[in-house]
Amino acid sequence: MWDTVILNPMINALLLIYQFLGHNFGLAIIVFTVLVRLITLPLTMQQTRSQQKMQELQGSKKWQDLQKKFKDDKQKLQQAQLELYREIGFNPLSGCLPLLIQFPIIIGLYQSITRTLAATPISLLDLSKHFYGIIPNMAALIPLNNRFLWIPDLGAPERLYLPFLPAVGIPVLTILVFITTWLSTKLTTPVTGDQQGASMGKMMSWYMPILLAWFSYSFAAGLAIYFVVSNVLQIIQSAAMGKVNWRNVFSFGAPAAPAKK
Amino acid sequence: MPSSQRLILLSLGLVAAAGLLSGCATGAVAASSWPGLSADETTAYIAYNNAVIAVDLANGFERWHYPAEPDRNRSFYATPLLTPDGSLVVGGYDHAVTILDAESGAELWRFTQPTGRIIGAPTLAGSLVLIPSADNRLYAIDLETRQLAWTFEAEQALWAAPLVDGDTVYLPSIDHHLYALRLSDGAEIWRADLGGGTVDTPTLADGVLLAGTFGQGLRAVDAETGELLWSFETTGWIWGNPTVADGIAYFGDVAGWVYSLRLGSGAEEIRRFQPDAAIASSPAVADDRIYFNTESGTVYAYQASTGNPLWNQSISRTSRLFTDPLLAGDQLLVASTASKQGDVILTAFDAESGARRWTYPAIPAEP
Numbered sequence: 001m002w003d004t005v006i007l008n009p010m011i012n013a014l015l016l017i018y019q020f021l022g023h024n025f026g027l028a029i030i031v032f033t034v035l036v037r038l039i040t041l042p043l044t045m046q047q048t049r050s051q052q053k054m055q056e057l058q059g060s061k062k063w064q065d066l067q068k069k070f071k072d073d074k075q076k077l078q079q080a081q082l083e084l085y086r087e088i089g090f091n092p093l094s095g096c097l098p099l100l101i102q103f104p105i106i107i108g109l110y111q112s113i114t115r116t117l118a119a120t121p122i123s124l125l126d127l128s129k130h131f132y133g134i135i136p137n138m139a140a141l142i143p144l145n146n147r148f149l150w151i152p153d154l155g156a157p158e159r160l161y162l163p164f165l166p167a168v169g170i171p172v173l174t175i176l177v178f179i180t181t182w183l184s185t186k187l188t189t190p191v192t193g194d195q196q197g198a199s200m201g202k203m204m205s206w207y208m209p210i211l212l213a214w215f216s217y218s219f220a221a222g223l224a225i226y227f228v229v230s231n232v233l234q235i236i237q238s239a240a241m242g243k244v245n246w247r248n249v250f251s252f253g254a255p256a257a258p259a260k261k
Numbered sequence: 262m263p264s265s266q267r268l269i270l271l272s273l274g275l276v277a278a279a280g281l282l283s284g285c286a287t288g289a290v291a292a293s294s295w296p297g298l299s300a301d302e303t304t305a306y307i308a309y310n311n312a313v314i315a316v317d318l319a320n321g322f323e324r325w326h327y328p329a330e331p332d333r334n335r336s337f338y339a340t341p342l343l344t345p346d347g348s349l350v351v352g353g354y355d356h357a358v359t360i361l362d363a364e365s366g367a368e369l370w371r372f373t374q375p376t377g378r379i380i381g382a383p384t385l386a387g388s389l390v391l392i393p394s395a396d397n398r399l400y401a402i403d404l405e406t407r408q409l410a411w412t413f414e415a416e417q418a419l420w421a422a423p424l425v426d427g428d429t430v431y432l433p434s435i436d437h438h439l440y441a442l443r444l445s446d447g448a449e450i451w452r453a454d455l456g457g458g459t460v461d462t463p464t465l466a467d468g469v470l471l472a473g474t475f476g477q478g479l480r481a482v483d484a485e486t487g488e489l490l491w492s493f494e495t496t497g498w499i500w501g502n503p504t505v506a507d508g509i510a511y512f513g514d515v516a517g518w519v520y521s522l523r524l525g526s527g528a529e530e531i532r533r534f535q536p537d538a539a540i541a542s543s544p545a546v547a548d549d550r551i552y553f554n555t556e557s558g559t560v561y562a563y564q565a566s567t568g569n570p571l572w573n574q575s576i577s578r579t580s581r582l583f584t585d586p587l588l589a590g591d592q593l594l595v596a597s598t599a600s601k602q603g604d605v606i607l608t609a610f611d612a613e614s615g616a617r618r619w620t621y622p623a624i625p626a627e628p
Binding site: 119120121122123124125128129137140142143 | 418458460
């Protein structure tokens with residue numbers, strides 16, 4: 001099921017793009033990421049709209065009144081919030097679905113990258129079973145060119161060794177993932193009037209970059225490329241929708257309130 | 262959804278993702294290759310996962326294992342090479358070649374120059390040992406002086422043992438080429454473009470090299486000139502190269518077909534049949550019997566001349582067979598992958614009847 005729905009289409013799409021782009025796997029990952037983002041665009045737009053609706057709701061008088069009224073009774077507050085959601089026809093889960101859909105895509109992408117690069121006999125043997133027979137001469141593409149820019153092997157964690165510092169591997173992609181994830185989280189985290197939400201937003205702006213940087217440090221460089229490209233696209237998409245809060249970049253506390261016009 | 266709940270959900274998802282990614286990256290349960298197996302008159306040597314193990318051919322008892330304590334950073338899959346002076350040469354995924362005393366398993370010395378995994382087996386040529394590495398290089402080391410004699414660099418990784426015939430080394434590579442090198446200094450004589458990667462030692466029969474490829478079938482190359490003589494199309498990739506007996510080449514492909522070809526100026530197909538699963542190893546042939554393993558964990562014996570089935574045996578439901586079956590005296594040795602600690606990795610069958618003689622590790626008797 002996993003192979004049929006996620007892995008096989010991803011592997012074959014990656015290989016087709018690789019073939020089309022003149023055997024450059026790094027470029028294939030970038031193009032593939034753009035395509036994946038385009039396919040999941042309706043979902044991410046839904047997530048953005050849901051966040052915006054939640055933000056508006058949290059700034060409303062009704063919401064503030066509930067906070068004051070039930071400030072000593074969390075259970076009743078939660079119940080009242082649920083009733084309010086129902087009343088205005090808002091589904092709080094609608095913002096989570098797109099987020100959850102990202103996970104199988106990330107895992108599928110990681111698996112398709114490592115399996116396609118096939119650095120071990122078992123993985124190469126398994127790879128042959130994922131090819132679609134209708135695509136001619138796919139086997140001739142193997143082994144893939146696993147070099148990209150300064151990265152010698154896209155299937156392994158990336159480190160840059162400088163001539164004057166040969167003993168220390170600098171994880172350039174990990175640093176890039178950290179910076180772009182931090183920027184993306186900062187720029188696209190919506191402003192909330194809710195105190196709890198604000199502190200969560202602050203936590204997220206560090207939590208996500210650290211976690212994704214750890215992934216990038218430990219796993220295939222191809223996955224780190226996916227993260228960087230994905231973050232940049234997220235920022236571009238949010239900017240295009242007018243949802244970027246540039247003031248947040250210079251705020252190291254909770255997300256800053258938008259400037260008054 | 263409140264931010265706190267969203268954060269918890271996100272955290273759980275990321276932890277699950279991390280777990281899945283880690284599992285994929287480290288292969289916590291699954292090994293990244295299959296066992297390497299060789300044998301002398303009394304002992305089988307199996308290289309698998311974190312150990313090289315010597316097993317008594319008479320009863321399946323362990324004689325020694327190396328290293329004494331499993332080391333997570335070291336794993337061995339290349340077929341161990343026995344030398345006439347009683348050494349055992351084993352290549353590792355730690356990029357090193359270790360020379361052991363075959364009798365005791367004691368480490369004699371190590372060669373640590375390669376920068377890539379040693380996946381293919383070392384080959385002996387006089388006092389030289391030729392070691393293919395995934396760093397694209399073939400290393401020739403002199404066993405007597407323990408010095409590097411020469412290296413040759415291919416375009417891509419080397420996953421298969423080279424073949425030595427006289428003064429020539431035939432080197433298959435995943436880079437689609439079959440190289441012919443001069444044994445004395447590693448100089449390239451010719452290279453043949455096979456159109457697809459090749460990951461097993463070519464078979465030499467009457468001056469013709471037979472090399473299976475990924476997607477391009479079986480290729481026959483003139484050993485003298487490197488000229489492509491003929492091709493035979495197969496349904497799947499060929500991982501294990503042909504075994505030739507009495508002018509007939511026997512081999513399988515990963516689509517699960519077994520082929521018999523009569524060799525001459527070209528290849529005349531005698532028969533093909535499809536047992537039950539992918540075939541990634543070369544068959545063993547002796548006394549008009551052909552033995553081959555399938556990925557599903559079954560070993561088959563057929564009569565070579567007629568194609569009639571003789572016997573078949575299944576190792577276990579979870580074992581997969583990718584290693585070449587090996588004839589040792591009147592026994593057929595079959596190495597299998599393990600899905601968990603304690604699984605059988607070596608089984609000895611009576612080559613004639615197919616009766617199971619012993620396993621390593623031994624299967625506990627049922628109460």
